[in-house]
Amino acid sequence: MKSSSPAKRSLSSSSSDAFDLIVMGGGSTGLPAAITAAAAGARVLLLEHSPKLGGSLHVANGQMSAAGTRLQKEKGIEDSPEDHFADVMRLSRGTADAALVRLAIWNAAGTVDWLTDLGFEPDPVAPTKGIGHEPYGKARYLWGMDKGHSIRRVLETELQRHVDAGRVDIRLEHEVQALSIGTTGAVTGVTARSADGVTHAFTAPSVLLASGGYNANPQMYREICGRDLYTTLPYPYARGAGHRLALSAGGHLRGVENFFINFGYVLETASLPSPLAGRAVTYPDRRAPWEIYVNALGQRFVREDLPSIDARENALLGQPGERYWIVFDQGVLDNAPPLMAGWTREQMAAAFDGRPNFYKGDTLVALAATIGIDPVRLKASVDGYNYGVTTGADFLGRRHLPRPLGTGPFYAIRQQGAPVSSAAGVAVNGDLQVIRRDGAPISGLYAAGEILGSGQLMGRATCGGMMVTPALTFGRLLGRRLAERARQPA
Template sequence: MALVTRDKNRQFDYSVPVVIIGAGAAGMVAALSAHEAGAEVLLLERDALPQGSTALSAGLVPAASTRWQKEAGIEDSPENFAGDIMKKAHGEPDAGIVELMAKTTGPVLEWLADTYGLQFSVVSDFSYPGHSARRMHGLPTRSGEELIDALREAVENAEIALVCHAHVVELFADDEGRVRGLRFERPDGTSEELSCDNLILACNGYGGNKELVRQHISSLSDALYFGHTGNQGDALLWGEALGAASRHLNGHQGHGSVAHPAGILISWATVTEGGFQVNAEGRRFSNEARGYSEQAAEVLRQPDAIAWTIFDERIAGIVRQFEDFRRAEAMGVVLAADSIAELAGLMSVPADALAETFAEIETTAEAAGTDAFGRAFSPAQKLQPPYRAVKVTGALFHTQGGLDVDRTAAVLDGTGKPLPNLFAAGGAACGVSGNEASGYLSGNGLLTAVGLGYIAGKSAAGRAGQ
């Protein structure tokens, strides 16, 4: 239970200028940023090791005008990036925050590479829905686990205090909403209390809190949750108890291609490069190219909440750069067949229906046309044997709504005024996806984790001692 106790006279065991709750990507980037700005930092993580939702992701961060894009001959700009975000989110996000994120993430990734040795590169061989340029950046294995491990190593090498098994359960504040300190518990039941000059909430959203999901995202209330179970909405509940405003609480990232029952993320490049999805009847049911977030609800509406993602060996060769896909193949999750009839047999779907689905797509592709769902197929995307298929379901990955923040990552109250010493980043803050699943542009989660995390660290360090 996330508690806020009003106590202006409480005495604490010790004091730290900048405290950060949550050691995911947002928290660790914030810690590195605050440390570089000269502040003493304490990073608190409830788990035995930093993991969070970052470790469950593909670890890809969108950024514009990076040196890696330039090396790959990719033309891009923060203005184009911001335009893509606003277009996908139907103009709902705060335009100033969107512009700030589009300008910030590129330099932050280069800083992480130059200062801490993170080996980023740009994904240059396929495009993500809604992005007008190829701007997704990741580490060599293209996995969130590698990203979180690299950030943890950077924090440790910088000798930043990181305390794990530290579950923050209570904040202490004065009557004006200034956070004076906090209490965290250890697995053995003991607890510690400490004071802070500034507090950064980087403990993600509320995807693991069924009650809050049911309240704000009813369409996915019974969906598989593919985020970290520790995302219980603590930041949102603490913030609101302190008088903070929140925005776009229905905003979220879903995903329509999580291998079932293995629970492995299957890259959406399987679709963007020409693949498609069918249900148990062997029929398509939507325009998959709109995006993987909105596709989650489409998959969940199918019989038994199951679909099949179908592609070919050409596409499989592209997505093997992702560790998750290689793991899925090793586990036998990816079916392979030399003919449509054989594939239908392996999938246990009607062979005639699947053949008709293939034929309809081939006709559209040969004409470089658009199908009845509004999806365009090009001749180059026509699938060729051998074919591949993965049984998938839809899932909720993480929430995108959260505490309202300004351009310094300071949390705002209901009048738009910053709270005295509270900052938020990543899933704890309102993101840039608007209020619907369809507003999520690939990478928006790590975009605000890295971008707002960096800004929150600088801002909190600048106010330390005030």
Template sequence: MHVTRRSLLKSVSAAAALMACGTSRALAGQAWDMIVVGAGTAGIPAALFGAQNGARVLLLEKAAQVGGTLWFSGGQMSAAGTRRQAALSIDDSPERHLADILRISRGTADPALVRRAVTQAGPTLDWLDSAGFEFGPEFPLDATGHEPYSRRRIWGGTQRGYSVLKVLERELATARAKPVLVTRFDVTDLLIGSGGTVTGVRGVDESGKIQQFHAPRVVLASGGYMANPQMFAELNGRPQYRAAGWPANTGIGVTLALAAGGYTRGSQNYLCDFGSIPAELDLPSPEYARSIHHPQRRMPWEIYVNRLGQRFIREDDESIDTRERALSQQDDHRYWVVFDEPTLSAAPTLVRSAPPGEVRDWTRDELRAAFDEAPAFVRADSIEELATRAGIDPAGLLGTIRQFNDAVRNGSDSWGRRYMPRPVDTPPYYAIRHQGGTLISVAGVAVDESLRVVRPGGAPIPGLYAIGELLGNGSLSGQAFCSGMMVTPALSLGRWLGMTLSKRA
């Protein structure tokens, strides 16, 4: 079944009604072993496994419904050593998964944290499997738009992130021992006792009343800060180019961890993705569509230029990682795909629609129509006019096209490009603006391998834990995009922490 964002959100209130909910006032004064802030990808498993192992768990959620980013996420998960891999005779292990992540990230991911995550990933996927997760028929894969793994270990459902959420909702509704869930509760502060020990949380309930709850263990699972461009810029040292994610994720977890004495790390690992066409020229912008830039799927007929009109990559380079790194070096992480009329008329499909709607390749007519409708698509009768209208340096673009056309004629390109089916020489000319960006928070809260939030010297802050996107892609994938390395770590570290803390309770 195909799921649109609208149909997903329609089903939200029905789903929320299934949960074991409490009202914050009725719960005031009760004793809790553990409080989990945020009922999303990481928070639900943490609360669920804490409660199932005997802890009294309070799960506080700011939105009216649970699920967080899973409503929008691709939901792809990487996990090694699973039952399903064994059934397919895929020889894999957490060690190999870790080695792949360190290879792809060139050693920039946090090995201790990644080891913990990949060790827990297999059992977590097996748990989803046993709980009725509906696997998409195309999985497992070794690559999905990012640098490939050495084994087929990427898993996903028939309904993207919603497939994961369906299992979490069902488990929350049917588990014998449930966490108590309070929705529409906005956690705003930590309660901090003597010696800096975290003893609970304070927040605002749906009637606007301030409430506080006490527990010796507080787990921050409130997602990243993709709904807070100012925090994004402050933590990563560059603007947020892509508008994405769950609107409630304004980075409260970061604010609370910093207030308790923690710190953030990983901003040096920022890397932008490749192939994204923005819906608007004002940034951050949602994605409008994506271009098919992998030579493995479509050889390039076009050239890619930066704001100066200069090429910055061999367009037929097979490595996605190389493209992402080259784009990350360009001004504003922006580039244009430039071509002429014969290419538009004859080349295979260049653009495809982007999730969360239906993902499919555009027809040639749809591509033509975009030049009349969408701000990122520019058409002109001369190269100079195209450059001026698109925001590219005209002299630079003219010079680049001249050089490229020479290269096509001579069969020798200074960038080493081999696939050059035709020059760019017949009007009208076309330029599609692309914007590199990220869907996920990069810098994140520093934790140790037990997921305790730590101070700059490494000492843990008593009573405070963090999981999920709050830890940052920069720690879990380093300076790279490692497929499925946000959803699986959120689920599996959440599950592991819930079990571990409940034992202590």
């Protein structure tokens, strides 16, 4: 991605537009940053592009992971940051950024305990070792009863106290568009455009880029990841604005080599990016597969009942277009437990009457033609699977072999692998200062949260809770630290 120079503007800022800290974005990072900075006595400006606070907490599951929490102790679970760190590095096969992961993990319990003190209530079944992602070795995975909202609400309530006390100034519908950069190269403030089209200048010794990812920006996604954006899952304001600002100041991105995907979504539309039509249950521990999975070449590429979600995700990552088709026959449709989570048998049957990404054919050859894959290969894949069912020896080692696929009509549902979080992120040092390629920090410019990228925070894997927890934690730490910075002589 190309960097761009910050727009030059002849704007003056009055003393009332001067703050100790400017936070760009009021989501998982920005909310705790504003709270802890204000609690430490700073005068904070929180600029938020959208009409409401909360960012990705409006769409996220809000699952966190932390070792050594009070909750764990109350439940008699012995855990340590060392074990959590070892788990993340094991799951990511050493690809996560060790320094950032350490900083997040050694402060994660403090974050969860702090949230709990503010009124956050975990689901009583938590903590567990994991849900939907490769499990940790210890039960340290927790979430609230109302997904990300459970976190958002306590943070917004706490922030309001500081707003009422006059320590935090929130400006909704203010899109930060450029950084102000002094003659020494230090960042001294931002310019933001309000909903009425007016551009405002604000100054502060520290600017925190807490603007989230870029996965709602198809063009930037393509530029960085070299792929089409498939889903509309991410928060719609995750458009990479902070990434562009960091680049404009001399920063750079890293971690895109750790691009990673979830095991698949059924898309609603044929055009991209698409909302989700629903989710097929592909977790073998929740529903053992009766179907086979074939890639765009018509070939099976993974043992469908492989217990490791991480291994299945890695297998999909290597497939053309990171997509596959779940293929089955009438016998499976009639006899297997429901494949689509929450769908009735009637809904499922109706979907094959023309809904995008649902395919039907009287024969395998006809099915292959509607999908657009090689009929010879598809038939060979089905024949190979059926042979394994008959002999009890599947060539991919699959163990759940309930029945052969031989009774037409035949069906397929297209599954698209896709990430929820942005892979590439802004490069920072251990103090979360944005750095240049030579490692030198850009004075006054900080970044935290998803803007750092899943490639740095989780590596080439999905490590449960390792996006929300670092976002909250880094925000909490930076708010306090940047309040202190404002008190130091320039």
